[in-house]
Amino acid sequence: QKEVEQNSGPLSVPEGAIASLNCTYSDRGSQSFFWYRQYSGKSPELIMSIYSNGDKEDGRFTAQLNKASQYVSLLIRDSQPSDSATYLCAVNIGAGGTSYGKLTFGQGTILTVHP
Amino acid sequence: DGGITQSPKYLFRKEGQNVTLSCEQNLNHDAMYWYRQDPGQGLRLIYYSQIVNDFQKGDIAEGYSVSREKKESFPLTVTSAQKNPTAFYLCASSIPSGRVSYNEQFFGPGTRLTVL
Numbered sequence: 001q002k003e004v005e006q007n008s009g010p011l012s013v014p015e016g017a018i019a020s021l022n023c024t025y026s027d028r029g030s031q032s033f034f035w036y037r038q039y040s041g042k043s044p045e046l047i048m049s050i051y052s053n054g055d056k057e058d059g060r061f062t063a064q065l066n067k068a069s070q071y072v073s074l075l076i077r078d079s080q081p082s083d084s085a086t087y088l089c090a091v092n093i094g095a096g097g098t099s100y101g102k103l104t105f106g107q108g109t110i111l112t113v114h115p
Numbered sequence: 116d117g118g119i120t121q122s123p124k125y126l127f128r129k130e131g132q133n134v135t136l137s138c139e140q141n142l143n144h145d146a147m148y149w150y151r152q153d154p155g156q157g158l159r160l161i162y163y164s165q166i167v168n169d170f171q172k173g174d175i176a177e178g179y180s181v182s183r184e185k186k187e188s189f190p191l192t193v194t195s196a197q198k199n200p201t202a203f204y205l206c207a208s209s210i211p212s213g214r215v216s217y218n219e220q221f222f223g224p225g226t227r228l229t230v231l
Contacts, residue, residue, distance in 0.1 A: 004157075032218060034219065034220075042224070042225075043205055043222040043223060043224050043225045044158070044205070044222050045222070046219060046220070046221060049219055088157060088158070090158075090220075092218050102160060102163065102173070103160070103218060103220060104160075105150075105157035105158040105159075106157050107155075107156055107157045108155075108156075108157055
């Protein structure tokens with residue numbers, strides 16, 4: 001089982017729709033969770049961080065965390081063509097100092113928003 | 116402007132050569148990281164450093180070496196022992212925040228290394 005696994009893509013949604021990206025992780029002790037956006041040929045850009053169960057909203061983005069189910073998701077409302085990118089889920093695997101400073105990344109989900 | 120710089124943007128290496136990739140940050144971050152990304156894949160950790168003069172191996176350290184002589188700089192050397200070095204190399208930095216590591220990492224623009 002992969003430590004961090006994202007829903008297989010690519011994902012295609014029409015402009016204005018909600019895009020839903022999902023990620024599961026294997027270690028129950030994980031403390032912090034991140035979503036990065038990566039445009040083709042560019043480096044990843046941090047768009048959301050979440051540390052507690054529940055929802056966290058930032059503009060059109062909502063991150064959802066459920067530690068009991070070991071599941072984190074990213075919702076993009078009113079999707080725009082400029083949201084077309086690869087989205088990477090990253091998890092700070094392990095608790096506290098045992099894997100301090102290490103993020104484990106999923107393989108990424110390609111999102112295409114078509115006009 | 117605060118940020119992370121990597122150079123060069125593109126690098127071509129002949130087989131058997133060592134090459135060094137530069138990473139500099141002026142964000143006053145304590146921790147720095149090197150990742151490798153292959154086409155269609157996520158990021159894999161090569162090395163990381165939480166303080167000056169200290170660094171740890173990541174998941175794929177074989178064939179790579181690093182140094183951390185200054186807080187601002189964390190160069191990566193890809194040695195001839197790395198069998199498949201063609202990849203996109205990304206440097207990141209973060210400020211560790213105590214016992215529970217929130218560890219938001221911010222990336223430089225990357226270096227594309229191609230072995231000829």
